[in-house]
Amino acid sequence: xxxxxxxxxxxxxxxxxxxxxxxxxxxxxxxxxxxxxxxxxxxxxxxxxxxxxxxxxxxxxxxxxxxxxxxxxxxxxxxxxxxxxxxx
Numbered sequence: 716x717x718x719x720x721x722x723x724x725x726x727x728x729x730x731x732x733x734x735x736x737x738x739x740x741x742x743x744x745x746x747x748x749x750x751x752x753x754x755x756x757x758x759x760x761x762x763x764x765x766x767x768x769x770x771x772x773x774x775x776x777x778x779x780x781x782x783x784x785x786x787x788x789x790x791x792x793x794x795x796x797x798x799x800x801x802x803x
Contacts, residue, residue, distance in 0.1 A: 721761040721768075723751045730777045731769055741780040749784075759785060 718725040726748045730741055762785045772778055
């Protein structure tokens with residue numbers, strides 16, 4: 716399946732179709748999904764849309780991974796380097 720703005724590569728869609736997929740595989744797919752989001756896309760909003768889309772499959776490991784992603788803050792920003800030390 717070709718994706719949409721919330722699942723550009725269709726990775727989340729495909730994860731739900733894989734029989735016997737586990738948490739480790741879902742986390743790997745989630746990371747790939749997060750890296751494939753377009754610049755400026757709010758990841759929390761995209762995750763919320765995907766949970767709404769696939770929420771009926773509450774017992775699926777990908778649903779759990781999505782919920783964890785929504786609960787944890789997404790830190791986007793550079794850490795370390797000269798600018799990181801200069802603020803201390």
